[in-house]
Amino acid sequence: MPVLSTLARQNNAFTDLLSNIADVIEFEEYDLDGFDEDYEADKQPVCEPVDLETLSTQEWMENFRFTKVEADKLIVALDIPNRILCDNGASEPAQTALPMLLRRLAYPARYHDIFRSFGWEKSRFSRVTRTLAAYLYRRWAHILYFDPHRLNHKKLAEFAQVVYKKGAALKTVWGFVDGTLRRTARPVRNQRILYNGWKRIHALKFHSVCTPDGIHSHVFGPVEGRRHDETVYRQSNLERILDLYSYSPDGSPLVIYGDPAYGLSSLITPYKGSHLSSDELQFNASMSKVREAVEWSFGEVIRQFAFLDFYKNQKVLLQPVGIFYVVGILLCNAHVILHGSQVSTFFNCSPPTLQEYFHGTAEDAKRAQELGYTVDFTNVVPGVLVTDDDLQDGEQLE
Known part of the structure; x- marks a missing residue:
């Protein structure tokens, strides 16, 4: 797939952030709950892992946000290997690893409570969820960044028509860009890097272009919470994407719409000032009505995966906060595909199928990483993924 060469020359903000505030060793020495694992293990009763096949559809939706049938489809669509092997040798089949990750993201819970509910041992659960999240990021982040195969000229023109029919003043707007601050716990070191003086919180910043089918069609981040929206926009190289792909089939330019904070000539924004004409x-009123979609899309991520909104457990020094949020967006897109969303209903615009959205090979993802689309988090989240065919004769997975 086409890749923006200029992006490869930019330093990734989140990589710089990690190098400034975290040593990888801390990632392994601590866990989310802050308790000593050996001490907790001595107190934990013996609990057999729950048989996920016995759970009802309602229990699956409440705990994992997808049904069992949908989870099986996701394993195939997400190209998850047969088994997930962590750096310490622990492994889980894909049919268990994906529900583990979904449960982690679905709602805030202590590891001990998850153990009592599902029988998933604390350290094993933590390692498997981190390893799978890292894999999903590496495998599909290039789709989140921008997918010119799905978002071709014809599709963008269709989006523009849908937006215009809903009351927009322009016929050329196919998406809406906005940034979001994801609050984190206060780090014990280098707090100023994450501190946002406007909101007076520590946070990571992301931005996204949402389309009328309810999908986050361009996601960039995380970057330091202190950065301005305009800075994030420039780092994302979104302007180059628009130059390359934002056209209708007849060659006429199409645009995205953002709020006045961006202040860039390449974006359509509302008129500013206290003395505006009636026109x-x-x-502004017509565009504000349709622009709400991007805020609904960010809200949908948190509504489905409330763990991402529990800032006291978003500890940048101790866990892959940025990966979890990006993967949460990816899984939220999958949820929109299978269940629809407020945005797709509002615009009466059907999302793509799983097969249309999740396409491309692992080689495509690797090439995108080499050319700068995505960042290799292997050193931050150790672990590899294997299939049964990768094992040597007589070798056993834990």
Whole structure:
């Protein structure tokens, strides 16, 4: 797939962030709950892992946000290997590893409570969820960044028509860009890197372009919470994407719409000022009505995966906060595909199928990483993924 060569020359903000505030060893020495694992293990009763096949559809939806049938489809669509092998040798089949990750993201819970509910041992659960999240990021982040195969000229023109029919003043807007701050716990070191003086919180910043089918069609981040939206926009190289792909089939330019904070000529934004004409006010009102979609899309991520909104457990020094949020967006897109969303209903625009959205090979993802689309988090989240065919004769998975 085409890759933006200029992006490869940019230093990734999150890589710089990690190098400034975290040593990898801390990632392995601590866990989310802050308790000593050996001490906790001595107190934990023996609990057999729950048989996921016995759970009802309602229990699957409540705990994992997908049904059992949908989870099986996701394993295939997400190209998850047969078994997930962690750096310490622990492994789980894909049919267990994906529900583990979904449960982690679905709602805040202590490891001990998850153990009592599902029988998933604390350290094993933590390692498997981190390893699978890292794999999903590496495998599919290039799709989240931008997918010119799905978002071709014809599809972007269709989106623009849908937005216009809903009352927009322009016929050329196919998506809406906005940034979001994801609050984190206060780090014990280098707090100023994450501190956002406007909101007075420590946070990571992301931005996204949402389309009328309810899908986050371009996601960039995380970067330091102190950065301005305009800085994030420039680091994302989104302007180059628009230059390359944002056209209708007849060659006429299409645009995305953002709030005034961006202040960039390449984006369509509302008129600013206290003395606006009636036409300008009418333009702002019509575009504001349809622009709410991007805020609904960010809200959908948190509604489905509430763990991402529990800032006290978003500890940048101790866990892959950025990966979890990006993977949460990826899984939220899958949820929109299977269940629809407020945005797709509002615009009456059907999302793609799983097969249309999740496409491309692992080689495509690797090439995107080499050319700068994505970042290799292997050193941050150790672990490899294997299939049964990768084992040597007589070798056993734990």
